[in-house]
Amino acid sequence: MASSSLFQSSPLSLKPQNPTSLHPSTKPHFATTIKCVSTSTPPSSSSSSSDHPPHNIRDEARRHNTTHSHHFSARYVPFNADPSSSAAESYSLDEIVYRSNSGGLLDVQHDMAALKNYDGKYWRDLFDSRIGKTTWPYGSGVWSKKEWVLPEIDSDDIVSAFEGNSNLFWAERYGKQFLSMNDLWVKHCGISHTGSFKDLGMTVLVSQVNRLRKMNRPVVGVGCASTGDTSAALSAYCAAAGIPSIVFLPANRISLAQLVQPIANGAFVLSIDTDFDGCMQLIREVTAELPIYLANSLNSLRLEGQKTAAIEILQQFDWEVPDWVIVPGGNLGNIYAFYKGFHMCKELGLVDKIPRLVCAQAANANPLYLHYKAGWDQEFKPVKANTTFASAIQIGDPVSIDRAVYALKKSNGIVEEASEQELMDAMAQADSTGMFICPHTGVALAALIKLRNQGIIGTNDRTVVVSTAHGLKFTQSKIDYHSNDIKDLACKYANPPMQVKADFGSVMDVLKKYLLSKRAHYPALQINVSIVQETKFLVLNALELDVHPSFVHQLSRPISLSPNKVFNESI
Numbered sequence: 272m273a274s275s276s277l278f279q280s281s282p283l284s285l286k287p288q289n290p291t292s293l294h295p296s297t298k299p300h301f302a303t304t305i306k307c308v309s310t311s312t313p314p315s316s317s318s319s320s321s322d323h324p325p326h327n328i329r330d331e332a333r334r335h336n337t338t339h340s341h342h343f344s345a346r347y348v349p350f351n352a353d354p355s356s357s358a359a360e361s362y363s364l365d366e367i368v369y370r371s372n373s374g375g376l377l378d379v380q381h382d383m384a385a386l387k388n389y390d391g392k393y394w395r396d397l398f399d400s401r402i403g404k405t406t407w408p409y410g411s412g413v414w415s416k417k418e419w420v421l422p423e424i425d426s427d428d429i430v431s432a433f434e435g436n437s438n439l440f441w442a443e444r445y446g447k448q449f450l451s452m453n454d455l456w457v458k459h460c461g462i463s464h465t466g467s468f469k470d471l472g473m474t475v476l477v478s479q480v481n482r483l484r485k486m487n488r489p490v491v492g493v494g495c496a497s498t499g500d501t502s503a504a505l506s507a508y509c510a511a512a513g514i515p516s517i518v519f520l521p522a523n524r525i526s527l528a529q530l531v532q533p534i535a536n537g538a539f540v541l542s543i544d545t546d547f548d549g550c551m552q553l554i555r556e557v558t559a560e561l562p563i564y565l566a567n568s569l570n571s572l573r574l575e576g577q578k579t580a581a582i583e584i585l586q587q588f589d590w591e592v593p594d595w596v597i598v599p600g601g602n603l604g605n606i607y608a609f610y611k612g613f614h615m616c617k618e619l620g621l622v623d624k625i626p627r628l629v630c631a632q633a634a635n636a637n638p639l640y641l642h643y644k645a646g647w648d649q650e651f652k653p654v655k656a657n658t659t660f661a662s663a664i665q666i667g668d669p670v671s672i673d674r675a676v677y678a679l680k681k682s683n684g685i686v687e688e689a690s691e692q693e694l695m696d697a698m699a700q701a702d703s704t705g706m707f708i709c710p711h712t713g714v715a716l717a718a719l720i721k722l723r724n725q726g727i728i729g730t731n732d733r734t735v736v737v738s739t740a741h742g743l744k745f746t747q748s749k750i751d752y753h754s755n756d757i758k759d760l761a762c763k764y765a766n767p768p769m770q771v772k773a774d775f776g777s778v779m780d781v782l783k784k785y786l787l788s789k790r791a792h793y794p795a796l797q798i799n800v801s802i803v804q805e806t807k808f809l810v811l812n813a814l815e816l817d818v819h820p821s822f823v824h825q826l827s828r829p830i831s832l833s834p835n836k837v838f839n840e841s842i
């Protein structure tokens with residue numbers, strides 16, 4: 272049947288709920304660009320065809336004609352417009368427009384009626400069938416949800432690094448040790464192509480720009496103002512597609528790792544002596560005059576990619592809905608993107624509820640937190656953002672404030688804040704349990720600690736903390752912390768390296784002290800001590816003596832054996 276060819280890479284037999292309402296086209300979607308399409312070849316046999324081995328995964332996608340998105344469509348509409356009047360104003364995604372007539376935000380609105388022709392199980396099975404493959408473009412965690420993201424784009428125009436599909440880490444030790452929680456998870460969105468979750472949205476924006484350029488729209492380059500991660504993602508995706516990128520960066524306010532990324536990727540980098548809000552103002556004025564496409568999250572296309580992280584979380588829990596999702600917020604597009612992803616899953620029947628959302632802000636840049644505390648009905652007041660280690664969210668006048676308020680109201684959400692001390696300590700504690708998180712994720716964890724202490728988040732609540740960037744982008748702040756070298760900050764969990772002379776005795780001395788300090792962690796060993804003392808065999812004295820290192824090693828092992836066994840082994 273016709274519809275089965277839509278997803279022929281899937282081993283599942285997927286049936287639309289109402290197949291008669293669909294009119295799938297049988298002609299190849301890439302009719303003008305395909306050179307060797309064989310529409311008569313059954314898709315299932317093409318992988319074994321040796322006559323025309325695929326040159327690459329794009330060619331293979333063309334051959335399979337996996338794009339079926341022409342049933343689905345999306346348009347720009349004014350954000351949160353009254354549904355009865357929204358018909359009045361809407362734009363094709365192929366238009367270059369960032370704001371509504373009245374100057375408000377836009378939103379990408381999907382043809383939900385068309386998507387609803389398929390039931391929740393159909394979408395769940397479809398998305399699940401695409402995970403972890405190289406099938407273009409579905410190997411990407413974003414484009415595996417293409418029908419919900421940019422349904423009308425040719426797969427051929429997509430610029431992707433197979434972003435997304437990031438791991439959902441069970442923070443077992445952190446949860447148990449610091450929060451008495453069993454079901455705490457960290458969604459490592461920052462383990463990604465350019466090291467932050469901005470890749471999710473940028474693949475969508477740059478793909479659409481790629482399409483516009485092929486349509487000869489006046490787009491010479493793409494520009495953004497950035498606190499670091501957006502410019503890294505923009506320049507990487509533009510470089511992959513050969514599109515010029517221009518980034519406005521606040522001078523001396525971003526990490527070296529973030530600055531070097533756009534430079535290495537060949538972007539035109541303007542280092543401007545102002546803060547993020549100043550850069551944002553400038554780029555908006557500039558893009559109004561020049562053929563530069565604006566890539567900031569004012570641009571609602573990016574949120575379509577960012578929202579897939581929410582869908583992925585549900586998918587990774589086998590479509591069970593967590594109780595809480597905590598997202599660090601600055602310009603506030605992402606808190607809305609997560610809401611939108613969850614809400615679409617509910618509306619289309621993949622799940623039956625959505626999690627409660629928490630937006631976590633740095634206390635040094637907390638306009639949303641103040642707005643929340645004052646009560647949503649008060650007028651929103653931007654603030655002047657102060658320096659924070661969570662530099663990507665050092666934003667005082669968030670572009671997406673309306674989107675964030677909407678998302679939090681609709682999800683029974685909460686806003687929390689974290690001081691520099693709280694966020695750095697939370698980051699250090701998380702790192703000490705085997706993670707390597709960024710300061711923004713530290714903000715989210717600090718918010719979690721507060722909500723746990725207030726009893727709002729319960730010990731058994733399934734909670735997901737969204738980790739937004741890779742810790743390796745923020746090594747300087749970690750180095751400063753562990754060197755106890757931050758003004759006005761008690762670096763409580765600093766773990767500085769020990770300087771030791773290069774001789775055996777000195778090394779032994781520090782190691783013996785270290786092992787003794789760890790002794791308390793091994794209760795079995797403690798029992799051992801008393802038994803040993805009774806028998807006048809002072810095993811622990813071995814630590815004080817020059818014994819063979821392997822003997823010391825045995826003692827410092829986590830021991831759950833019976834004291835006798837250890838005792839005998841030691842002898």
Ligand SMILES: *Cc1c(COP(=O)(O)O)cnc(C)c1O
Nearest residue numbers: 500600601602603604605739740
């Ligand atoms: C962009 C970003 C955020 C915040 O996202 P907003 O949509 O601006 O609220 C958080 N953490 C990191 C690392 C980011 O790059």
